[in-house]
Amino acid sequence: MTRIAIIGAGRIGQVHARAVLAHPQAELALVCDPFEANARSLAEAHGVAWCLDAAEVFASDDVDAVIIGSPTRFHVDHILAAVAAGKKVLCEKPVALELSEAERCLRELGENTDVMMGFNRxxxxxxxxxxxxxxxxxxxxxxxxxxxxxxxxxxxxxxxxxxxxxxxxxxxxxxxxxxxxxxxxxxxxxxxxxxxxxxxxxxxxxxxxxxxxxxxxxxxxxxxxxxxxxxxxxxxxxxxxxxxxxxxxxxxxxxxxxxxxxxxxxxxxxxxxxxxxxxAYRLELDAFLTAVADGSPMSPSVRDGYExxxxxxxxxxxxxxxxxxxx
Amino acid sequence: MTRIAIIGAGRIGQVHARAVLAHPQAELALVCDPFEANARSLAEAHGVAWCLDAAEVFASDDVDAVIIGSPTRFHVDHILAAVAAGKKVLCEKPVALELSEAERCLRELGENTDVMMGFNRxxxxxxxxxxxxxxxxxxxxxxxxxxxxxxxxxxxxxxxxxxxxxxxxxxxxxxxxxxxxxxxxxxxxxxxxxxxxxxxxxxxxxxxxxxxxxxxxxxxxxxxxxxxxxxxxxxxxxxxxxxxxxxxxxxxxxxxxxxxxxxxxxxxxxxxxxxxxxxAYRLELDAFLTAVADGSPMSPSVRDGYExxxxxxxxxxxxxxxxxxxx
Amino acid sequence: MTRIAIIGAGRIGQVHARAVLAHPQAELALVCDPFEANARSLAEAHGVAWCLDAAEVFASDDVDAVIIGSPTRFHVDHILAAVAAGKKVLCEKPVALELSEAERCLRELGENTDVMMGFNRxxxxxxxxxxxxxxxxxxxxxxxxxxxxxxxxxxxxxxxxxxxxxxxxxxxxxxxxxxxxxxxxxxxxxxxxxxxxxxxxxxxxxxxxxxxxxxxxxxxxxxxxxxxxxxxxxxxxxxxxxxxxxxxxxxxxxxxxxxxxxxxxxxxxxxxxxxxxxxAYRLELDAFLTAVADGSPMSPSVRDGYExxxxxxxxxxxxxxxxxxxx
Amino acid sequence: MTRIAIIGAGRIGQVHARAVLAHPQAELALVCDPFEANARSLAEAHGVAWCLDAAEVFASDDVDAVIIGSPTRFHVDHILAAVAAGKKVLCEKPVALELSEAERCLRELGENTDVMMGFNRxxxxxxxxxxxxxxxxxxxxxxxxxxxxxxxxxxxxxxxxxxxxxxxxxxxxxxxxxxxxxxxxxxxxxxxxxxxxxxxxxxxxxxxxxxxxxxxxxxxxxxxxxxxxxxxxxxxxxxxxxxxxxxxxxxxxxxxxxxxxxxxxxxxxxxxxxxxxxxAYRLELDAFLTAVADGSPMSPSVRDGYExxxxxxxxxxxxxxxxxxxx
Structure with a gap:
């Protein structure tokens, strides 16, 4: 059972939440959104914890993996912080709005292959x-x-x-x-x-x-x-x-x-x-969870997001x- | 080149006339219809001879094959007369309205296989x-x-x-x-x-x-x-x-x-x-002409019409x- | 929330169980099958109670509705007992193998409209x-x-x-x-x-x-x-x-x-x-639950099953x- | 009845010849090809006259319209000569291989609208x-x-x-x-x-x-x-x-x-x-013949060919x- 936190409780975060709830190998552990109303409503609908600050997600011992559905400008920071905390990551596309920001992500990730980009199609x-x-x-x-x-x-x-x-x-x-x-x-x-x-x-x-x-x-x-x-x-x-x-x-x-x-x-x-x-969202999550379980490299990768x-x-x-x- | 007479200058006769005129191995030789207006108008449109009495068709030396598009009650008589005169026959369906009439046709034809039934489909x-x-x-x-x-x-x-x-x-x-x-x-x-x-x-x-x-x-x-x-x-x-x-x-x-x-x-x-x-009408005529040229048995046959x-x-x-x- | 018992833990019972578990207005309350292995395995997979005797289902205060997936020869008895106990019923087709048995069911149900037949198509x-x-x-x-x-x-x-x-x-x-x-x-x-x-x-x-x-x-x-x-x-x-x-x-x-x-x-x-x-199974259950909630007559009815x-x-x-x- | 000459007895010329022969308002009058074998074989197949020199086509009083299927490098000369001789023209695509040559054609045609380009599609x-x-x-x-x-x-x-x-x-x-x-x-x-x-x-x-x-x-x-x-x-x-x-x-x-x-x-x-x-070839010819009969401007035009x-x-x-x- 993979314990998943969702960062960003907007429309796409809700899509992922539903997929997580329906998946037998996944558990929704935490919902994070800086807007309390968003975080609270998604979390309470499913009886799980919520927080306002992404740092709490990364620090939590109850979270194995993070699905990032925050605004694009936060993607790289969230990816890097999650990886630094040893979490697996599924991040929505695009990886960034600026190519230089995507390059920074690639550079800092180095050999790390724990991040999957959400090219659901x-x-x-x-x-x-x-x-x-x-x-x-x-x-x-x-x-x-x-x-x-x-x-x-x-x-x-x-x-x-x-x-x-x-x-x-x-x-x-x-x-x-x-x-x-x-x-x-x-x-x-x-x-x-x-x-x-x-x-x-x-x-x-x-x-x-x-x-x-x-x-x-x-x-x-x-x-x-x-x-x-x-x-x-x-x-x-x-x-x-x-x-x-x-x-x-x-x-x-x-x-x-x-x-x-x-x-x-x-x-x-x-x-x-x-x-x-x-x-597609369901099978994307399934592929993510399989890679989490196997420890195999994630695909599509951040390089795919960058390209x-x-x-x-x-x-x-x-x-x-x-x-x-x-x- | 097979010289063809058409008996019955109504709608279906006209369909067959067009197919004959368009076929490189066929020639429209004669049009027969008891209603002079019908016979004349179809014949003159294509510059061919016409007659009112089917007997003239069967007696003609300029006719190799007959397409019968007369009313159904005449089919069997026309088939038998044409065959007796040594003509090849393509007859519209059904062969007759009464089964006994179709049986008579089969019986009198005996071993003759020169008659094709117009099951165009x-x-x-x-x-x-x-x-x-x-x-x-x-x-x-x-x-x-x-x-x-x-x-x-x-x-x-x-x-x-x-x-x-x-x-x-x-x-x-x-x-x-x-x-x-x-x-x-x-x-x-x-x-x-x-x-x-x-x-x-x-x-x-x-x-x-x-x-x-x-x-x-x-x-x-x-x-x-x-x-x-x-x-x-x-x-x-x-x-x-x-x-x-x-x-x-x-x-x-x-x-x-x-x-x-x-x-x-x-x-x-x-x-x-x-x-x-x-x-279908074009290819039916083509199959008929091939059988005429080959002397092979016609198919579908009068037995098919009877059945x-x-x-x-x-x-x-x-x-x-x-x-x-x-x- | 409708509390549902499933009678018959075979293939079709499992289909219904999955539909019940996935439905937000339904709760799987009890699984019944005379073969303990069947009852136990389906029930334990979902953490619910089980029993061997259908009578326990009908007697239970924790059950609002019954889905009958038992062998056909038991259908009528199970329907009548469930209705007598005030339960709503969704019964698999056919209602019976003998028309007389289906007639008995109709007769004894009288004006009762709480039974839906599982014509899922x-x-x-x-x-x-x-x-x-x-x-x-x-x-x-x-x-x-x-x-x-x-x-x-x-x-x-x-x-x-x-x-x-x-x-x-x-x-x-x-x-x-x-x-x-x-x-x-x-x-x-x-x-x-x-x-x-x-x-x-x-x-x-x-x-x-x-x-x-x-x-x-x-x-x-x-x-x-x-x-x-x-x-x-x-x-x-x-x-x-x-x-x-x-x-x-x-x-x-x-x-x-x-x-x-x-x-x-x-x-x-x-x-x-x-x-x-x-x-179809999902929407059938949904229609059943709607009728349970509304108290409206079930359709397709036992009469549909009889016909x-x-x-x-x-x-x-x-x-x-x-x-x-x-x- | 429009009397048509075909210039170029190659594959595309034969396509047009078949369309002409099948059209009730057209008559194949003359076949022209510098290779005698080509000209003769197409012409004799249909019992019409043939010639080797396109000039004979333009000079003929028995020709109302010309279909040009010669090699592309001759298209413009053939178009202009035909128009000068008062013929209607259906010319195969492209109008020329060089844009300057197509411009010359447009320029010399001026207001003349008697030329249709063979964009059959x-x-x-x-x-x-x-x-x-x-x-x-x-x-x-x-x-x-x-x-x-x-x-x-x-x-x-x-x-x-x-x-x-x-x-x-x-x-x-x-x-x-x-x-x-x-x-x-x-x-x-x-x-x-x-x-x-x-x-x-x-x-x-x-x-x-x-x-x-x-x-x-x-x-x-x-x-x-x-x-x-x-x-x-x-x-x-x-x-x-x-x-x-x-x-x-x-x-x-x-x-x-x-x-x-x-x-x-x-x-x-x-x-x-x-x-x-x-x-498409059949309907193209039909549109051409309609414009010939009406004297209406041809479409697609040489300008379409040029563009x-x-x-x-x-x-x-x-x-x-x-x-x-x-x-």
Missing amino acids: RFDPTFSEIHHRVADGEIGDVQQLIVVSRDPAAPPAEYVAGSGGIFKDMTIHDFDMVRFFLGDIVEVVAIGTNVDEAIAAQGDFDQVIVTLKSAEGRMATIINSRTCSFGYDQRLEAFGSEGTLSADNLTATAVRKASGNQTEAKSRVMDFFLDRYVD ALRLADAATISAHEGRIVSL | RFDPTFSEIHHRVADGEIGDVQQLIVVSRDPAAPPAEYVAGSGGIFKDMTIHDFDMVRFFLGDIVEVVAIGTNVDEAIAAQGDFDQVIVTLKSAEGRMATIINSRTCSFGYDQRLEAFGSEGTLSADNLTATAVRKASGNQTEAKSRVMDFFLDRYVD ALRLADAATISAHEGRIVSL | RFDPTFSEIHHRVADGEIGDVQQLIVVSRDPAAPPAEYVAGSGGIFKDMTIHDFDMVRFFLGDIVEVVAIGTNVDEAIAAQGDFDQVIVTLKSAEGRMATIINSRTCSFGYDQRLEAFGSEGTLSADNLTATAVRKASGNQTEAKSRVMDFFLDRYVD ALRLADAATISAHEGRIVSL | RFDPTFSEIHHRVADGEIGDVQQLIVVSRDPAAPPAEYVAGSGGIFKDMTIHDFDMVRFFLGDIVEVVAIGTNVDEAIAAQGDFDQVIVTLKSAEGRMATIINSRTCSFGYDQRLEAFGSEGTLSADNLTATAVRKASGNQTEAKSRVMDFFLDRYVD ALRLADAATISAHEGRIVSL
Whole structure:
């Protein structure tokens, strides 16, 4: 039984809390949030202890592992303090908003492999099945990767303002997915546009297309939009020398309809990330707990977090300066 | 080059005329219809000769083969006269409305194999591919067959009146399809209902479900409706010991749509039998011409026509008398 | 919080136990099974009390509701005793193996509506969505219902021997589904065959097709097989005057593959009933708890259980005597 | 009846000849090819006249319209000579290999609108249906366009050598498709790689991804590969503010298969461009003949051909120089 503390009792912290409570090898031991109302309400809902100061988490003997869901600017400090205290760590993405901060994290961690980055989509059953089948050689060499990732609705302008921009906030997941399939990237080019004026007013894009070339000469394209009328559009195609594996969108049921002017119409695409990725969060926690139990190196690692952030940085430069960026 | 005469210049005769005109090994030589306007208009559209009396067709030295699209009550006489004159014959289904008439045809034909019955669906590329793959053993033994066959709209009441009833007029195609996959049938049970009052008023059904057991102990179910709101519903599932092969409906294009409350909605199912089966008519003619050229036995044969009619008769008895009929 | 006892700690009892433990409004209070090993192991896994005699369950003040998963021959006695003790009841299907026993249950229950029958498929999200949309009038009047229900593999011969035959054991679910959509049935005809010699040797069928006509003149066909090479085949089509709603099979993921000789190939159909219907069991329990809380009449009711059994009886007679059975 | 001459009796000339012969409003009047064997064999197959010198075509009084399928380096001269002789013209893509040559064509044509460029994919029923529905406002504003275009197998190295490179030879169709949906383009960036060493040896790419931004601020991505293991991969997605319309690949039949480890597997994607686009060539000719009959301006026009070539040029520069190109 791994005793887990959650730092950050906001939306994502609650997601992790539910996964922890449902997992037979995990125990929710402590909830930490500087806002007492947050900490107290999540903790009391499940009858566990709470605190306001993360230092208490790291100092606690009743905590084996920490899930970090605090604001991004605290991630590196929390990671390093947790590791220093001998805790295992699962940290939400991105590892930092500034690349230099991510570099500091990597440098100070050195050989330590006790930190897992929360790229939950790697654990989504559909994407994960594709990855396994690719690894088994079922479609030969992967030559092209297409990632379509569109959110149902744009976040509030104030959230966007503090998000570090679309590449660090949204595309970061897709950058990790590209690396998951194609390995390290040497070339990035991004083009952005706006259909949302509030986002445009902040100097950020709400639609981007990013093209990447890998060290092994393979290519990927990422298509993002902050809004999507038909739900949470999350698809992927891995094109290989001997076949293609692709991920359809998920729907809540398997109902289809034929009527006057159409046929095979399926029920609406899931439109909330928690519904869409509920299994991914569960399986991510499961992989984390397995690594805790085994003492094996965590994956995805802080280096994976750093590399995704580097791609986000490169894409930001590319889109704003109008040039291809080599890495 | 096979010189072809068409007897019956109505809708189905016109379908065959177009197929003949488009086929490189066929030549439309003569059009025959007792209604001069019909004969003349079809013939003149293509610059060929016409006549009113079928006897002229059989007597003509310029005709190698005859396509019979006359009213069903003339089929047997036309078949026998054509064969007597040494012509090859492609005859529309059903071979007759009365089983005794079909028996007479079989008896008088004896060993002659120059007559092909127009069960065009056997030549539909989709159904035909399933049949070939089944024959290749791809799904092991076929154990169950499901045939869904629904027309977009009911025919006029006067047509229904002279049609011999739904089993002889509509289900006849499905009976042949069941025999195509499962061979001879030993048990038939049919249940019928009405949603169309005009058809009910004539003592006919407009929706039927027929269950059949084959001599080899395999089962089939046929689901028919005279009306279907979403088009011409023509599907089939062959369930085998090692897999299932099924036929989706055809659509005019491969467009799909995702929108507010649905996804993967495909364009409307084709709703006119000539659009749906245009390839089937073409390939049926092609098979006929190949058999003419080879002198090989025609298939489907008059016996196939007779057996389908026997099933229609059995189903009619079953549905009207409320009992299972053994053959 | 509803305190629940489970009678019968076998496979289905364990399914219900997991659903109870995961439900926020339910509490597992007691486990009962005459085999001590069964009772003890399920109870101790969750730290609850256990007993060997169902009478203790009914007598307990710590039990509000009972889930009956005992062998079918005990169902009616357990239902009646539980109700007499003022408990709410969720009982597995079928209500009994003998119609007379089901009639006794109905008679003795009288006006009592505290018993829900475990026709879990009514609560499957896909089937349930179709039912809701039909009820909303989305496809007009339902005119035809096609239910395809095939198990991945036949049960052991000894299980089949005590099962009451395929119609009471397997088709019973489909009979309830037909009644769920079409209401009461007035005509049944069933044809059966065998591909499994062990089942044939017991005088039971392993493949059946059943056709039914409803009191309102609508028709249904049920296609069953005890074996299915591609998984647990659970589909349904509700054909209405203004459209068709159908249920695809469920797959574990949304992966598709295109390769040398095929395209759009989806991952294997789920092949275990607990995976396929895990949501159905959860939502069934939820509906039960809602009715417990509200004091509203349970649905599906014992009458629904009785009517499904009546159809199973009629189908058994039909298939064995070779005749259509009117009800 | 429009009397048509075909210049260039190679593969594409034969495609057009078949379309002309099958069209009721067209007549094949003359075949021209400098290689006598080519000219003679196509002409004699259909019993029409032939010549070796294009000048004879332009001078003929028996020719109303010319279809130009000669090598690309002759396109502009043939277009201008035909127009000077008062003929209507349907010219294969690309209009030229050099942009300056295409500019000359535009300049010399001036106000003349009698020339249609052979961007056949605009007439493909699936793509064309999407275009119509977009034009009808069915999905609001088109914001993103994804074009996947992969050939089943790479052409011979000698063909590639004279093709002008992948962007002018293959992507040219996709550039036109992007303009068809998004209008004029202001920014292009292309990245290329190789999986085919023979093509790499010629300094050309065999896989490219191109991203484009339109004058109206909308984006497109084109994914190309010279090889594709599963057939001729031709898909498109138009993502709009109120929905998405997408084009599936076409298959020869509507057969699906479920078996041990997969379900819904559809028959192989069509793998030959003539099968895939047979309807497009037919409908392209039909549109051409309609414009001939009406005297209306041809579309797609030479300007469309010029713009597509400009994009191909820009993409070539972008991929080889590693920079974004503004237009």
